[in-house]
Amino acid sequence: MTGGARTLEPWRWLGIPMLQVIIATLLFAMPIRIWGLGLPEPVFALPLAFAWAVIRPSMLAPFCVALLGFFLDLLWGGPLGLWAVCLLIAYGGALAGRALMAGQGRGAMWGWYGLLTAVAMGAGFLFVMLDVRGMPSPLSVFWQFLATVVLYPLADRLIERFEDADVRFR
């Protein structure tokens, strides 16, 4: 039995997806060019932060989100804490809007995810601007936003799999 388990063990809905995201991020950080173009750099951790908040409120999930953020900062060489804060903003937004999202269709959820992704990346844009006193390229931010928004099916799959796994949060 895979999807309908009654108990929601942390390693199943937090641990394994986290490991998958780390591996995917590492793979996309390889110095590979195809037809002269580098790989895109989507934020694989954002669908996870969104899905974890939608699945259920948890005390462990914020720590996992922050850990993923710190991993991204260390791997990509950005300011330490930047992605931790951005991911937590998206997580917090989804947690606060959980009641509004309940029972909505896939398209509407994709819209919510896109909105929270935009908020998280907008926050990153502002933090970087204040940190280095220079404006990051909006076009570059937009490409990363686009590459991240198309990852919603990953969040959808996780939500479908674990949303009803804990009877207290149906």
Added chain:
Amino acid sequence: MSLRDNPLGELKVPLTWTAGIVFLVVLIASGAILLSDRREAFETDAYGRTRTATDKALGPVGEVLSAPGRWTGAGVEAIRGYFFAVSENRRLKAELKEMRQWRDVAIALRDNNERYRALLGLKTDPPIPMVAARIVTDSRGPFANSRLANIGKEAGVKIGHPVMSENGLVGRVVGVTDGVSRVLLLTDVASRTPVMIDRTNARAILTGDGGPNPRLEYLRGQDPVRDGDRVLTSGDGGLFPRGLPVGRAVKGLDGRWRVVLASDRAPVDYVRILLFEDFTQLANRAELNRTSAPPPTPGATTLPPPAPATPTPKTVAPAPRTASPPASQGMASGATQPAAPASPNGAAR
């Protein structure tokens, strides 16, 4: 069963609140870490142990993960070389013919340069040693553009060393540990590089913004840059040696001057790290500071030693004539003459 009777119904509210409080605590802690980060300082102590340890761990991981990509690339190159050997041979022959002419010009210029240097007694910059490295990870996002190279402290790499590909400048080292160095790319939003336009010698600061073409900022002068001008490092500030190729100037869609980086012409898989020390550091500053002023020229008259302090009588108003030096001061009086141009009729004479 009503909600009040259900024990799980009571559990729901506290858990939600607790989760919210935990979220806030983690958010505040992460924000504090972000505020205390000093990445933009690009100093050894600011890089931190966490980053050093992570880079050390990521180096081998990146090397293993990038191996299939490297092998595939090498395989594709081998197949392409086999099938396009004839056309490649033709192209190389044409290039060789052109290069032979350039070689003769270069030899003549080198000879001229050596003679001029000997005549002028110029002290030229010492040659820069360099080490080769392979890139194992690459980040291309809008907020951070950096790469990990598989060579570190053991090869003499230090923070600040410039990094080049075979085509041009890539960036500089901002973190180094055993076996791994982190290279901040010219495109990173925190990167600032002093550059000059080859044609006009106009100075500018190359400012990264996370996009592929960094901006040219603080350009000075009338028409300092034109489309297609070559951009080189200026060497100002001693961060980079002068004259490293950076790229070509182009007008961006936003109306700003930008640079198409020379290093983007080919994939940056191998790089050269220049073990460059700022040439001004090579001078013995302590010795320079110890050097006393040169002795006075023999036979030249100098200012008399200062007279001992005597109480001067009080005057009602300073007379302008008293400002004129006595004639006996010779050279000294001559030195003060230009300071009295107020007399239109040459009264100071």
